[in-house]
Amino acid sequence: MRADAEDNRRALLDAAREVFVEEGTSVALDKIAKRAGVGIGTLYRRFPDRDALLRGVLVDLFESMTAAARAAEEPGGARPGWERLVRAVAGLGIGPALPIIFRERLDLIDDPGVSASMQEAIAAVEGVYERAQAAGELRGDVSFLEIQMLAGMLSMSRPTYPPTVDPDLITDRLVHLLLDGLRASPGTTKLPGEPIVFSPLDPDDRAAVERAIVEENERIKKLKG
Structure with missing residues (x-):
């Protein structure tokens, strides 16, 4: 792919992720093209329809997770890989994007490309955390899902940061607090209950998500009605 074509694709994926979070997955596609700084024709050449764009955003997010996990396994660096x-x-924007897209289009998990990239990301990221737990670096009473949720919350909080504060600085401070809580330490207080394990790829968990989506949609309908 030519450099300019890849730049356009990257801009469209980033813009789509932002606009989907702001306005939902049914937003007019020309808004995404405008945010990306390209024409609507360029969008359709890269992504023929809305579903193709949604799949592209999901696969891109999961591939970014996989790449981050592999980079974390590379030797060197001032901090442990995990x-x-x-x-x-925390910087990928997963926190706000995935829940919104899957709440409105959970069926996209059944797409072979989305499913494969999701499974690869889970295996790669979970592997990093499991090896850190085995090495005694990461507390053992926390699950992969819980770490992802905590890190995702930081990316979700950025728009609410005080405008007088450097967002990169406050993100760094919050991540530092999160890491302190996740490190294995003799003084760590045991968490209540058992680590939370959940995957929408599991049939039972998938059914639970579908029920929750129906209940939430009914609640919203009542509030609007």
Whole structure:
């Protein structure tokens, strides 16, 4: 792919992720093209329809997670690999994007490309955390899902930061607090209950998500009615 074509694709994926979070997945596609700084024709050449764009955003997010996990496994660096991974995940924008897209289009999990990239990302990221737990670096009473949720919350909080504060600085401070809580330490207080394990790729968990979506949509309908 030519450099300019890749730049356009990158801009469209970034813009789509932002606009989907702001306005939902049914937003007019010309808004995404405008945010990306390209014409609507360029969008359709890269992504023939809305579903193709949604699949592209999801696959891109999961591939970014996989790349972050692999980078975390590379030797060297001032911090342990699992800490670098938490920092990377906090900056990917997964926190706000995935819940919104899957709440409105959970059926996209059945797409072979989305499913494969999701499974690869889970295996790669979970592997980093499991090896850190086995090495005694990461507390053992926390699950992959819980770490992802915590890191995702940081990316979701950026728009609410005080305008007088450097967002990169406050993100760094919050990530530092998160890492302190995740490190294995003799003084760490045991968490209540058991680590939360959940995957929408599991049939039972998928059914639970579908029920929750129906209940939430009914609640919203009542509020509007």
